[in-house]
Amino acid sequence: MIEKTKLWFGISFVIILLGIVFMFKSGLNYGIDFKGGTLVQINMKKDFNKADVENIINKYTKDYSTNTATDTKNEIQLEIRSNSLTDEQIPKMYKEIKEKYKLQDKDLVSQQRIGPSVGKELTRKAVIALIIANLAMLVYIGFRFEIKFGLSAILSLVHDVLVTISIYAIFQIPVNSTFIAAILTIVGYSINDTIVVFDRIRENSKKHRRMGEIELADISITQTMSRSINTVLTTLFTIVSVCVIVPSIRDFTVPLTVGIVCGAYSSIFIASPLWVILKKSKKKKALAK
Known part of the structure; x- marks a missing residue:
């Protein structure tokens, strides 16, 4: 898994880059909650x-x-x-x-x-909520695990938000106030999935003290892979069913579907490789001294 970090990062980079291009070209397709x-x-x-x-x-x-x-x-x-x-x-x-x-x-x-002023106020409050939530999670994970786990988790959450927004920009899906609620829900879901992997890394690091960061991350991902996939699939079955049967709440279920897939991807292929990179950079700095 970790050996293919460049591939995983490359996939995310391409999606986010495409999203940026489409945002510059067409912008996001804001609904009336934002544009009026x-x-x-x-x-x-x-x-x-x-x-x-x-x-x-x-x-x-x-x-x-x-x-x-x-x-x-x-x-x-x-x-x-x-x-x-x-x-x-x-x-x-x-x-x-x-x-x-x-x-x-x-x-x-x-x-x-x-009026569009409602959307601006919602956006401002959502950004504040995301910042507070991320800072709180950084403090908690840094205290419960270590600061490198916290930084890796926050960066993977930023990845989830950027990819979700990029998908919306590429396919010009309408962005309404429910999109904000979905993004906040995605952040909570994704961090939960990421902590499961990080907890296993911490357990394995105590059992295998001589094992390197790459091996630790690989074995931990393998051990939690089936749990992550099963959790995502059962959640997706429910959300997709609601999306199909109850079209009136698709503004909420569509971004939630995209975000959950993205969150599962980041917890396995983004967060753990970021932790390995941060651990290795610390070792390099220590050796340089």
């Missing part, structure tokens, strides 16, 4: 052809997303989010939908404008 826009909710009452409704919406706006949800009365509500839909277009659009599905005026549940 219009949110329209319509009570459709019963099953309907979503493609037909989207054909109507498409006449008035191109940059939109739709979600459906079932309320307590088992009636289906359609949610339309758009950055460019104007107040003048909404009545015309709803008139077509109403005539097609025999709705009433009261079935237009709500229409509201969302």
Whole structure:
């Protein structure tokens, strides 16, 4: 595993580099939570052809997303989010939908404008939360293990966030407020997976005191590999099922899916090699003196 560190780092570097290129070229596809826009909710009452409704919406706006949800009365509500839909277009659009599905005026549940200031405040608070969480984890892991484990874990978390953002930039997946919640969840999941590997490295270092860092990391990764893969697969089965069955929360489950895969990858192929590099650099400095 550790012998192929350049390959693992190279894969991540390519993805992040592509993400940076796409961010400079097209930027992130911010949703209305960040850019501001219009949110329209319509009570459709019963099953309907979503493609037909989207054909109507498409006449008035191109940059939109739709979600459906079932309320307590088992009636289906359609949610339309758009950055460019104007107040003048909404009545015309709803008139077509109403005539097609025999709705009433009261079935237009709500229409509201969302300002971009909300998104800026959410972003600021999310960045602060990430910094505080990372510092707290660095202190804890440094105290519980050693500072090199902490630094390796934090760098692997940064890797997870950058790769997830890069995937969003490359495929132009809409970024909404739920993306922030997913990123914070990914950080918690990834650090848990990483600590499992680090704990095994610490145990093996006590049993095999003469073993080098590469051998220690390799044997520890091998011992925890099946556990990591099984945990990730069972989690992914659940999240992907929810993503398919409950489309209304895909804004949360999609980044969570990407992040969990990325977190499992980093805990095995990024965090442990980083620890080896940091340990070796310390030894080189000690020998230089």
